[in-house]
Amino acid sequence: GESVGLHLPTLSVQEGDNSIINCAYSNSASDYFIWYKQESGKGPQFIIDIRSNMDKRQGQRVTVLLNKTVKHLSLQIAATQPGDSAVYFCAEFTYNAGNMLTFGGGTRLMVKP
C-alpha cells in the first residue's frame, strides 16, 4: 500500500492496552478538530471530532481530549486491537485561514498481538 510518511513517529502497544496518540496544533484560533485513521492502501477514515468549546468527547472505544492552553489534542483508544494498527492524524479548521483543514503529519500505531 501507499506509504503515508517515511519518518512517521511510531507508537507500539500491546493488544488490549490503551493507546494515546498526541497532536500539537498550530493555530490558537482553530475552531474545529478531527481525528482520522488511515490504513495502508485506503483513504483517511473519520474517527471523531471536537469543537473548540469542548475539552473532551467520547466515542466508541475512543476519546478525544483538547487542551487549548497548550494547543494539544490527544486521541485515546481503549483496549487496542490489531485492527487499530494504522496511521492516525489530526486536522484543524480555522475560520480565518482560508476555510481549509490543516493536517498533521501523523503517527503510526502498531499493535502487537
Next chain:
Amino acid sequence: DAGITQSPRHKVTETGTPVTLRCHQTENHRYMYWYRQDPGHGLRLIHYSYGVKDTDKGEVSDGYSVSRSKTEDFLLTLESATSSQTSVYFCATTQDYSNQPQHFGDGTRLSIL
C-alpha cells in the same frame, strides 16, 4: 461513509501527457476537495469546489486544474504531467466545511515516468 468513488485507482503515464482523475460522490455534498499525499508532507490541498462551477485554489495548485459541472463529479486535470506530480491523490467531500468532517475516497496512485 460518503459514497466516494475515485477513478482510476492506479495509473502510470509519461511526462508531458494530460491526465484526468475523477471523483464521484453519491451524498449530494456541496464541498469537494482534491488532495495529494506524499511522504514527509502529509495531505496537501490542491483545489476545492464549493458548488457547481465554483472552484478555488488550494496550497499546491500549480500544474493542476479542476472542473465541476455536476454536484456529484469533481475532475482533477494535469495538463502536462511532470514527475513531481507522482503522488497519491485523494478526493474528499463534506456538506459543511466548518462543522462536519471531510470524508475521503480511497485514492488514486499516479506514477509519472
